[in-house]
Amino acid sequence: IMGFLSGLVDSFTGAGARKDLDKGIAAIGEGRDKAISAYQQSGNEAQGYLKDYRDQGGGAFRMYGDTLGVNGTGARDAAQSTYLSDPILQEQLRLQQKQRGWSSNARGGWGAGADALAASRVNLQGYGDWQNRLAQAGQQGQAAAGQSAGIAQQTGAGVAGAYGNAGSQTAGLYQNRAQTENAL
Numbered sequence: 306i307m308g309f310l311s312g313l314v315d316s317f318t319g320a321g322a323r324k325d326l327d328k329g330i331a332a333i334g335e336g337r338d339k340a341i342s343a344y345q346q347s348g349n350e351a352q353g354y355l356k357d358y359r360d361q362g363g364g365a366f367r368m369y370g371d372t373l374g375v376n377g378t379g380a381r382d383a384a385q386s387t388y389l390s391d392p393i394l395q396e397q398l399r400l401q402q403k404q405r406g407w408s409s410n411a412r413g414g415w416g417a418g419a420d421a422l423a424a425s426r427v428n429l430q431g432y433g434d435w436q437n438r439l440a441q442a443g444q445q446g447q448a449a450a451g452q453s454a455g456i457a458q459q460t461g462a463g464v465a466g467a468y469g470n471a472g473s474q475t476a477g478l479y480q481n482r483a484q485t486e487n488a489l
Contacts, residue, residue, distance in 0.1 A: 326482045330475055337471035341464050348460030355449040355456075362446010369439035372432075388435055398431055 370376050371384035388394065 322482060322485045326478050329478045333471050333474045333478070337467050340467035340470075344460050344463035344467065348456055348463075351456045352453055355453050358449035359446055359453060362443055362449055364446075365439045366443030366446055369436060369443050372436050372439065388432060394431065394435075401431070 367376070368384055368387070371380040372388075374381040
């Protein structure tokens with residue numbers, strides 16, 4: 306009987322409506338927090354998939370700038386040293402120079418100006434090819450950075466939407482409460 310009487314008093318005074326409002330607001334807050342957590346978790350996970358591409362692409366782009374000398378002569382010298390320190394590259398250059406030498410010998414031009422020009426072209430072509438690969442890796446990094454920016458924007462929009470929806474729902478509950486209290 307006591308519970309029944311308590312329920313009647315709550316109905317008359319509006320205390321029951323207040324309790325329901327508090328439960329509704331708490332539920333909206335909990336739903337908002339779960340939505341925000343899900344948005345942030347999925348955004349972070351998606352960003353993780355792109356991290357290596359962004360990092361390596363950024364490094365390749367800096368190295369490309371170094372080879373062009375835009376980051377100073379010290380950076381350019383360091384990039385050239387990196388290029389020339391590659392043992393596989395050195396072997397490729399040795400084989401290309403050997404093939405060039407055979408071709409020049411066959412034409413009787415070993416040691417002539419045309420031979421020196423051919424030797425220079427072999428070296429420059431290899432360096433230019435390396436620069437092109439660095440530029441392509443830099444472009445790949447730029448694309449990954451663009452995708453990351455899009456993911457960050459989508460995550461932010463999702464979080465903002467969760468806050469906005471929770472705010473609208475909470476305002477609706479307060480409006481209902483006010484209408485109920487005015488009716489009493």
